[in-house]
Amino acid sequence: MTQTGGNTVAPRDLGTGLWVGSTDARVVRAAAGGGFDWACVDEQHGGAAGGRENTDLIAAVRAAGVPAFVRVAWNRPELIGRALDSGADGVVVPMVDSVEQARAAAAATRFAPRGTRSFGPIRSVDGVATPVPEQANADVLCLVMVETVRGLDAVDDIAAVDGVDGVFIGPFDLSLALGLDVAGLLADDGEDGPLRRVVRACRARGLVAGAYAGSPERVARLRAAGFTMIAAVDDLAMIARSAGEAAAAAKAR
Template identity: 35%
Template sequence: MTNFAARLRAREQLVGYWVVLDAPPSTERIARVGYDYVVLDAQHGLLSTRGILDGLTAIDAAGAGRGAMRVGGASVEAGDATVGLVRVEANNATPIGRALDAGATGVIVPLVDTAEDAAYAVRAAKYPPSGIRSYGPTRGGLRIGPVPAESDAATVVLAMIETASGLANVEEICATPGLDGIYVGPSDLCLAVGGKFPGDPDVRDVFDAAVVRIAEAAAAAGVAAGIHTNDGTTAKRRLTEGYTYATVSSDVDHLEGIAAEHLAVVKG
């Protein structure tokens, strides 16, 4: 059983990566680098149900075969195995249960507007008597065993704060019993506070204030505070600002960015 859930609940600093491509070999290689978690994006990513299953299997395979290795010419020592999370397509019991059945260590639930929304997400991810998840551990049972309470303890539920309503209700959302943490979607949050497009500089001050408010609400409630970032520098800064976990960019963004960078060097 992974101790990821315990580390996240203890508000340890964790760093993750984001995957949108249905490419298990590349996902496996990313999971060998040393990130604490890799998120498979089932909402906006190009991943079917089978893609989620294959991606989670690839992440587990990376952990099983991971030892001291060389990444970019440098030696990297293996620590705790990277775990797979899934950003589900909606706050609905079916995709939440499907992701956990496929072996996800946790779910990130989008568009959570109220404490009632958050409570529903928690119930959908937990077995009775505390939840409504249907018993069918399938692949998830390979690691957590057949006892429902063990699954509940080993998996996490994270609510996205990315809407005007979610921001307005963030303190109540963070106080939801059973919720392990929140996760900021900066693109949608920027639009929610009046931005014309993600990263709109005209709303930078109000956006930054929202980011601070969310981190403070999570700290007050004693839950994990996560945020998506475009690069390692920003992720590091967010961790110094009170966030306890941060995700760095994505596979498709890095693929395009590095390809363009090398092309620019060649063409001078």
């Protein structure tokens, strides 16, 4: 990271990514190769159920030439370990609203002595390289999702947890928790607004500030707020929108 003065550090910028809801590896490879900087397989609300399916989807993303992340279904070590064993470059862990939960997520992503991840190099038969523990600990990214009022109140302490590499906003759950709609959450650009609080906590530690957008308009708003890792669109929504536009154009002719 680059020192920027005072106690702040330039946050890591991972760019704009694709959110993967499809379970078809061919679709995922084609979509991920469309110019995105990364792609994230959604095991929580998407179609991916983990195991062999995730291995294929992660391989499809990496075949497109971009890093692959997995949003695990929950903050559980076996889910985090399985995603990483399947070849993911990092995990997005939902509903983290305390220091204890952040520590548990970070520990599950690292091998001993830094963490509690189990070493199981059995995925070599799937073409997944056997990890070198020290290098894997350095390379993996653990991104924790702040989606509750409790998590927002604790965001500075969560960001300070060793092994947490970034904080990722879930705008739908967070807006519900705050009694807002998503538009209202994104429109609050005050210094003490939810978005600025998360970005400030990340910037103070040189962490990734991530968020789900789902549309170009939201990408612009989140980028202006200081987020450095933004999920631009869901692959299935993108296909549906493109299909609708193509059909409309064809009928108009």
